Amino acid sequence: MERDELAAWLRLTTTPGVGRTSARRLLAAFGLPQTVFERGEAAWRACIAAAPAQALTLPPAGLQEQIDRTWDWLQGGSGGARHAIVTLGDAAYPPALLATADPPLLLYLSGAPQLLDGTRPFAPQRCLAVVGSRNPTPQGREHARQFARALAAQGLCIVSGLALGVDAAAHEGALAQAGEDAAGTAARTVAVVGTGLDRVYPRANEALAQRIARHGLLVSEYPLGAPPLAQHFPQRNRIISGLSRGTLVVEAALASGSLITARLAAEQGREVFAIPGSVHAPQSRGCHALLRDGATLVETAQDVLDGLGGAWAAQAVASAPEESAPSAARPSAGDEVLQALGFDPTSLDALVARTGLDAARLQARLLELELDGHVARLPGGLFQRLARA
CATH class of the missing domain: 1.10.150 (DNA polymerase; domain 1)
Incomplete structure (x- = not known):
């Protein structure tokens, strides 16, 4: 340009x-x-x-x-990333986004040089949005990471919004697939942000943003210097869904930006997937509402591939939670504390009543399970079983 x-x-x-x-x-x-x-x-x-x-x-x-600021930004780069702008009429503009009702006029890009050197930085028909709560349960965070990693292994590019919680976990899962050092000609993950690309929001995800820029793409429609205004984030959601063949919602409250993304995906004629959760968890209510409205219920990564149809349906992939379970040794299926926990957040008093163990012995076992990555300690003195330990 x-x-x-x-x-x-x-x-x-x-x-x-x-x-x-x-x-x-x-x-x-x-x-x-x-x-x-x-x-x-x-x-x-x-x-x-x-x-x-x-x-x-x-x-x-x-x-x-x-x-002047934008011109200087285009000539430079940082941390192994390169910068570019794609306009509405460029051949490099993503076709999936061009087909939506409100495509951005400009896309600012920061990403791996091998992606921006080509004419197609966005892999056509290979993107899946993974979105969810900024305050997920430990199980929700792990689901996002595991599903993203398993789906990236099947060639899907994971698109999300670089927010805390589910978004960050999804980006991390995609980056973990095949190791970050391997160079590729397709983005592993795309982060669509609500600020100019010369700043990172939230600041806690700055290191993650740098990793994405080295192995995928950071994308924004906002000019350099644009701050994280509240209205930017619902608007950027149409880009997340518009780039993607489908949207997977991991956890979401009823009043949630993730439900906006899912609604936009449905309006754009894209698939909507949701993972069911505990009836007691506020973070599951948005997913349950989507399921009532016709979203596809998924329990494994293969369910997502089947829902996308075509060539993806023929690719076998193991259940994401089982495939990416914590590396620590699994306790036996008969572990009485895990059996008593189930998969809902549970108090110590409830576990005492269910197991018959005294509190001291139970706390010792819970600490062992927590250190091994099988149980998470939640606010309010609650405990939750992780993955399919």
Whole structure:
């Protein structure tokens, strides 16, 4: 992209009061942004309303600074990653996203050089969104990691939002597949963020973002310097679902951004999958609502592959939880404490009543199971069994 072309794109996309719909109408009528600005307000008013046409007559404040900043960003890179911008008319623009009702005008990319050097940084028909709660149960976090790893092993690229909780676990699971040092020509994971790509939100995921940029792609529609505004995150969800053949919801509350992503996926004609959970866990209620509304219930990674259909259905893959269980030695299936725990969060008093063990002996056994990765200690003095220990 030449500097003049970049300047025109940034003016079109950063002028306050000019939304994506108006900008797409202008591009459809006149072609490239440079041509749009050559035509003038009278021509614009034939395509769009008077207010956005008036707004475009003057460059927005700080435009030249934004052009300089973005141009310098495009020439550089950091930590082994390269930077790029893909516009709506580029051959590299992801076809799946182009087919949605509201495709972004620009996609800012930061990723592995071998991906950005090619003409197709996004693997066509190979993306699956994995989303869920920012505050998952230990079981939910482990499900996200295990399913992502198992599905990445079958060639799927895992798309998520770099949020805390399920998103981060899904990215980590995809990165863990085959080891991070192996170079590839397809992204293992794509993180769609709600800020400019020169900042990371949340800060706790900065190291994870750097790993994704080395082995996959960071994607944003927002200009450099854009802060993590609340309205950005529901908007970016349409990109997560739009890039993907389907969306897997691991855990979600009823009022959840993950349910927005699932709704958008359904509206875009994509598959929606949900993992059922405990009837007592608030994090499961969103998944149960999706299942009542017709989402596909999944218990294993193979269920997802079957739901995607086509060539994926023929690929055998073991159950994700069984395949990626903790590396510590499994306790015997007859372990009385695990049997008493079930898979719901359980209090110590309830376990005493179920097992007949005294509290001291029970706490010692729970500590052993916790250290081995088979049990998690939750707030409020509760315990939960992990995976299929």
